[in-house]
Amino acid sequence: MKDLARAALDTAIARKASYADVRVMDIRQRYLSTKNGQPSQVRESRSFGLGIRVIADGAWGFAATDELSRAAIDATAAQAVDIARASALCKKEDVRLAPEGKIVDRWESHCEIDPFTVPVSACLDLLLKVDAEMRKVQGITLAETSMDFRRIDQLFLSSAGSEIHQLKTQTGAGFVASSFAGNEIQRRSYPNSFGGQHQIRGYELVEELDLLGHAPQIAEECVALLRAEQCPSGEKDIILGSSQVGLQIHESIGHPIELDRVLGTEANFAGMSFLTLEKLGTLKYASPLVNVVADATVAHGPGLGTFAYDDEGVPAQSTPIIRDGLFAGYLTSRETAAAINQPRSNGTMRAEAWNRIPLIRMTNVSLLPGKGKLADLIASTDDGIYMETNRSWSIDDRRYNFQFGTEIGWEIKGGKKTRMLKNPSYGGITTEFWNSCDAICAPEEWTLWGTPNCGKGQPMQTMGTGHGASPARFRNVKVGVAYSE
Amino acid sequence: MLNRQRAEDVFRKVLKWSTADETEAMVGSTVYSLTRFANNTIHQNVAEEGSYLSVRAVVEQRTARATTNKFDENSIREACERALVLARLQPPDPDLLPMPGPQTYRSLDRFDEETARLSPQARAETVRTVIARAEKDHLTAAGVFSSGASVTALFNSRGLRAFHEETTSEFSVTMLDSSSSGWAKKTSHHWSELEPEALGDRAARKAIESREPREVPPGKYTVILEPAAVLDLLGFLFMDFGGLAVHEKRSCLTGRVGSKVFADNINVRDDVYHPMQGGPPFDGEGAPRKRVALVEKGVVTHLVYSRQTARKVGAKATGHGFPLPNEVGEAPMNIVFAGGKSSLEQMVSSTERGLLVTRLWYIREVDPYQKILTGMTRDGTFWVENGEARYGVRNFRFNQSVIEMLRQVEMMTPPQRTAGEESFEMVVPAMKVREFNLSSLTKF
Numbered sequence: 001m002k003d004l005a006r007a008a009l010d011t012a013i014a015r016k017a018s019y020a021d022v023r024v025m026d027i028r029q030r031y032l033s034t035k036n037g038q039p040s041q042v043r044e045s046r047s048f049g050l051g052i053r054v055i056a057d058g059a060w061g062f063a064a065t066d067e068l069s070r071a072a073i074d075a076t077a078a079q080a081v082d083i084a085r086a087s088a089l090c091k092k093e094d095v096r097l098a099p100e101g102k103i104v105d106r107w108e109s110h111c112e113i114d115p116f117t118v119p120v121s122a123c124l125d126l127l128l129k130v131d132a133e134m135r136k137v138q139g140i141t142l143a144e145t146s147m148d149f150r151r152i153d154q155l156f157l158s159s160a161g162s163e164i165h166q167l168k169t170q171t172g173a174g175f176v177a178s179s180f181a182g183n184e185i186q187r188r189s190y191p192n193s194f195g196g197q198h199q200i201r202g203y204e205l206v207e208e209l210d211l212l213g214h215a216p217q218i219a220e221e222c223v224a225l226l227r228a229e230q231c232p233s234g235e236k237d238i239i240l241g242s243s244q245v246g247l248q249i250h251e252s253i254g255h256p257i258e259l260d261r262v263l264g265t266e267a268n269f270a271g272m273s274f275l276t277l278e279k280l281g282t283l284k285y286a287s288p289l290v291n292v293v294a295d296a297t298v299a300h301g302p303g304l305g306t307f308a309y310d311d312e313g314v315p316a317q318s319t320p321i322i323r324d325g326l327f328a329g330y331l332t333s334r335e336t337a338a339a340i341n342q343p344r345s346n347g348t349m350r351a352e353a354w355n356r357i358p359l360i361r362m363t364n365v366s367l368l369p370g371k372g373k374l375a376d377l378i379a380s381t382d383d384g385i386y387m388e389t390n391r392s393w394s395i396d397d398r399r400y401n402f403q404f405g406t407e408i409g410w411e412i413k414g415g416k417k418t419r420m421l422k423n424p425s426y427g428g429i430t431t432e433f434w435n436s437c438d439a440i441c442a443p444e445e446w447t448l449w450g451t452p453n454c455g456k457g458q459p460m461q462t463m464g465t466g467h468g469a470s471p472a473r474f475r476n477v478k479v480g481v482a483y484s485e
Numbered sequence: 486m487l488n489r490q491r492a493e494d495v496f497r498k499v500l501k502w503s504t505a506d507e508t509e510a511m512v513g514s515t516v517y518s519l520t521r522f523a524n525n526t527i528h529q530n531v532a533e534e535g536s537y538l539s540v541r542a543v544v545e546q547r548t549a550r551a552t553t554n555k556f557d558e559n560s561i562r563e564a565c566e567r568a569l570v571l572a573r574l575q576p577p578d579p580d581l582l583p584m585p586g587p588q589t590y591r592s593l594d595r596f597d598e599e600t601a602r603l604s605p606q607a608r609a610e611t612v613r614t615v616i617a618r619a620e621k622d623h624l625t626a627a628g629v630f631s632s633g634a635s636v637t638a639l640f641n642s643r644g645l646r647a648f649h650e651e652t653t654s655e656f657s658v659t660m661l662d663s664s665s666s667g668w669a670k671k672t673s674h675h676w677s678e679l680e681p682e683a684l685g686d687r688a689a690r691k692a693i694e695s696r697e698p699r700e701v702p703p704g705k706y707t708v709i710l711e712p713a714a715v716l717d718l719l720g721f722l723f724m725d726f727g728g729l730a731v732h733e734k735r736s737c738l739t740g741r742v743g744s745k746v747f748a749d750n751i752n753v754r755d756d757v758y759h760p761m762q763g764g765p766p767f768d769g770e771g772a773p774r775k776r777v778a779l780v781e782k783g784v785v786t787h788l789v790y791s792r793q794t795a796r797k798v799g800a801k802a803t804g805h806g807f808p809l810p811n812e813v814g815e816a817p818m819n820i821v822f823a824g825g826k827s828s829l830e831q832m833v834s835s836t837e838r839g840l841l842v843t844r845l846w847y848i849r850e851v852d853p854y855q856k857i858l859t860g861m862t863r864d865g866t867f868w869v870e871n872g873e874a875r876y877g878v879r880n881f882r883f884n885q886s887v888i889e890m891l892r893q894v895e896m897m898t899p900p901q902r903t904a905g906e907e908s909f910e911m912v913v914p915a916m917k918v919r920e921f922n923l924s925s926l927t928k929f
Binding site: 033035036038039040041042043044045046047048049051059060061062063064065066067076080082083084086087089090091092119120121124128141142144178180183184185187263264265266267268269271274355356357391392393394395396397398400401403405423425427429458459481482483484 | 517518519520521522523524525526527528529530531532533534535536537539548549550551552553554555560567570571572574575576578580604605606608609610612613616625627628629631657658659661666668733734735737739740810811812846847848849850851852853854855857859860861863880882884906924925926927928929
C-alpha cells in the first residue's frame with residue numbers, strides 16, 4: 001500500500017500541489033447485539049480506501065477512492081488538485097500551515113486480548129446471559145446488550161517525507177434495561193449510555209466490566225424508577241457521577257475549545273464558540289480546583305482520543321486547557337495554529353475514515369482528579385441530588401446554555417443518599433456552572449470514559465473521544481428544568 | 486459508479502461463493518462532492534467515490550451480515566463465508582422469515598445527469614456569488630454546496646431484483662453579522678432547483694433584520710415555526726410509528742394507536758412516491774414501499790411494518806423495514822404532512838404577540854413517552870407583535886412535548902420539501918403553534 005500512497009503523492013506534486021498527504025485506512029468492525037433473548041445484530045464489515053489532501057494554488061482539495069488500482073489512485077490525486085484549484089477561485093489568502101517535522105514511525109495500541117480472536121459464540125453467549133439476567137426482573141419490557149470491536153490500520157504519508165503506520169484496536173460493550181408502565185418509559189444503562197464503555201483496548205475491557213454481575217441491579221433500578229418520585233424543580237447542589245461529568249466536559253469544554261469553531265469554519269452546522277481569542281489566558285472558566293487537559297498520549301490512558309500521531313502527522317501531546325480555573329488552551333491544527341500565530345499544532349486532527357478529511361477533534365479532554373471519595377462527598381452535602389448516567393444532552397451553538405437529563409438520581413439530605421428520583425435534569429450557563437464546582441473526587445474514582453458518537457463536520461463525521469472524570473459537586477444549580485412549566 | 490449490469494455481475498459472484506440456505510446481497514455505490522465555505526472563502530472541498538457489497542446469509546433459521554467495499558473475487562468470497570460463519574454461531578431465530586421472492590416496483594425518476602457530474606468549478610462559481618451577496622452587506626457567509634449520486638441494488642437467491650439510482654444536491658448558507666445570523670437551506674435531486682442566490686439573500690436578510698437582538702423573557706408563547714424547525718421536531722416522533730417499537734413498548738404511541746392523539750387538523754402519511762420525496766421504492770428486504778396513512782384527523786390510524794414485525798403482530802407488511810438483521814424494525818422515512826392553506830405572512834399578520842423561529846438546534850429527547858424534546862432556537866429568532874416581525878431576540882431553549890404541540894397548531898402553510906440538520910428530509914408545512922414552552926435564554 002505504501003507504493004500506492006507514494007504514487008498518489010507523486011501525482012499530486014507533479015501536478016504542482018505545494019503540499020500533499022495521503023491516508024490509507026483499513027477499518028474492520030464486528031458488532032454484536034441482542035434484544036429480549038435473541039441476537040439482533042450480528043455483523044462484520046471491512047472498509048479499505050485512500051484519501052489524498054492537497055494544497056494547490058494556495059487552497060485545499062481532497063479526494064478519496066476505494067478503488068486501489070494505480071490508475072484510480074492517479075485519477076484521485078489529480079482530482080484532489082483540480083478541486084484545490086477550484087477552491088482557489090474563492091480564496092482570500094493562501095493556506096498557511098504551522099511547521100511540522102518529518103516523522104517515520106510505527107505505533108500499535110496496547111491490546112491484551114485481541115477481540116477479533118474471541119469466538120463470536122462466546123461473545124453472544126455472554127450477551128444472552130446478561131439479557132436473560134435483566135429479564136428475570138419483573139417489569140423489564142425490553143433488554144438490550146451490545147459489543148462493538150474495531151481495528152483501524154492506518155498509513156499516513158506526506159510530501160514532507162513523513163511515513164506513519166498506526167494500528168488501533170477499540171472495544172466497547174454495555175447493556176440497557178427498559179420498562180414501560182402506565183404512561184412512562186424508564187431506562188437504565190450499564191456502564192454508561194451510548195453503548196456502554198469504549199476504550200482503545202482489547203476484550204479485557206469486556207471482562208473487567210463484569211456485565212453479568214451488574215445486570216440484576218441495573219434492571220431493578222430501572223423498574224424502581226417507575227415508582228420513584230419526580231426530580232424536584234429549583235436550585236440545588238448536585239453531585240454528578242463520573243460518566244455524566246465526562247459528557248459535561250465534552251459538551252461545555254471539549255467543543256468550545258475547538259479552534260476551528262472559534263475561527264468560524266463550523267458556523268453553518270456545528271456552530272461557533274463563546275471562547276473568542278481574547279479569552280485565552282484571561283477567562284475564569286471554572287473554579288480554581290478545576291484543571292482540564294487535552295491529552296492524546298498513551299500515558300493518559302487508553303481513551304478513544306489516544307494515538308501516537310494525529311492525521312496531519314503531528315505527535316500526540318498533552319495540552320493544558322483549564323489551569324487552576326483559568327482558560328489556558330485550544331485544540332488546534334496546523335492551519336489554525338498558524339492562524340493565531342502559535343508555533344505548532346497541538347495535534348488534534350482526526351478523520352473518521354479514508355473518505356473524510358481530518359478535522360479538529362477532541363482527544364482525551366479530561367478533568368484531573370481532586371481529593372476524597374464519592375461517599376465522603378455525599379456525606380458533606382446537606383441538601384442536594386446525586387445524578388448518574390446520561391439520558392439527554394443539548395447545548396446551544398456557541399456552547400453557553402446547556403441542559404442534561406440523567407437516567408437516575410437520588411436525593412441527598414443531611415449527608416445521606418435517600419430516596420430515588422426519576423427524570424433528573426439540570427441546566428445552566430457553561431462558565432457559571434464550572435465556576436460553581438467546589439469538589440472533585442480522587443483518582444480512585446476517576447474513569448476514562450469513551451464517547452463513541454461525537455458528530456461534527458460536513459459531510460458529517462462521527463468520532464470517538466475520551467473524557468477522564470471523577471464525580472464532582474456543583475453548587476446552586478437549576479434542577480428539574482426539563483419538566484418545569 | 487456502479488450500474489445495474491455491474492451490480493448484477495457482483496451478485497452472480499456472490500451466488501457462486503455462497504453456500505447458505507438463502508443469500509441476499511445489497512450492492513451500492515456513491516459519488517459525492519461537497520464544497521464548504523466560511524469566512525467568505527472556500528476552506529474545505531472534498532470528493533469521494535466508493536462502493537459496498539453487503540451479504541446476508543440465512544442458514545437453519547439464523548441470519549448474519551458481512552460487508553466489504555472490495556469487489557474482487559477473494560473479498561466477495563470472504564464476505565460470503567463470514568456471513569455464513571456468523572449466522573451459524575447463533576441460536577435459531579423463530580421470527581426469521583424466508584426471503585421474499587421477485588417483486589414489482591414502481592419506477593421513480595430521481596436521477597439527474599447534470600447533478601451527478603457537477604464540477605468543483607461550477608460549485609465554486611456559485612459559492613462566489615453567494616459570498617459576494619454577503620460582502621455587499623458586510624456579512625460573513627458560511628455554508629455548503631454538495632452534489633452526488635448513489636445506486637442501491639438488492640438481490641436475493643429467491644429471485645428478488647431491485648435497483649434504484651438517485652442524485653442529491655444541497656445548498657445551505659449561514660450569514661453572520663457581529664450580533665446576529667440568518668440561515669437557509671434547500672435540497673433537490675436537481676441542482677438547478679437549489680436557488681443558491683435566493684437562499685443567500687434570505688439568510689442575509691434574516692441576519693440583518695435580527696441585528697442587536699433584544700432579550701425577551703422565557704415563557705409559553707405563540708410561535709411560528711418555519712418548515713425547517715417543524716421538520717427537526719417531527720423527526721423525533723416518526724421512529725415511534727414503527728410496529729416493532731410499539732410492540733416492544735419503546736414507542737410513545739404504545740397504548741395510543743387508534744386513539745385521537747393530536748388535533749383534528751393533523752394529517753400525516755408516508756409516501757415515497759410523492760413528487761417532493763426521495764429514496765427507493767423498496768425497503769431493506771426488497772419489499773415494495775406502500776403509501777400509509779399514519780395520522781388522520783388527529784387519530785393515529787396506522788403504523789408501518791416490516792415483514793417480520795407484520796407476522797409477529799398479525800399485521801400486513803408495508804415495505805418499511807430496515808436491512809436485516811437490525812434492532813429497530815421499521816420506520817416511515819417519507820413523511821408527508823398535509824399542512825394548510827395559510828401563508829407565513831398570514832401567520833405573522835394574525836399574531837398579536839409571539840415569536841418567529843427560523844430553525845432549531847441540538848434537539849434531544851427528554852422524555853420518551855410524553856415525547857418532551859429540548860433544544861435551542863438558532864440563526865434568526867424574531868419577536869412578533871401586532872402582526873409584524875419587529876426585531877431579533879436572543880435565542881431560547883425549549884422543553885416541549887411534540888404530542889402537545891400537535892394539539893396546539895393554529896395555522897399551517899402548504900407543505901414543502903424541507904431539509905434541516907437533525908432529521909431526514911420530509912414534506913412539511915410551517916406551523917403557528919400556541920403555548921410553546923420556551924424555558925430559558927442563552928447569551929446571544
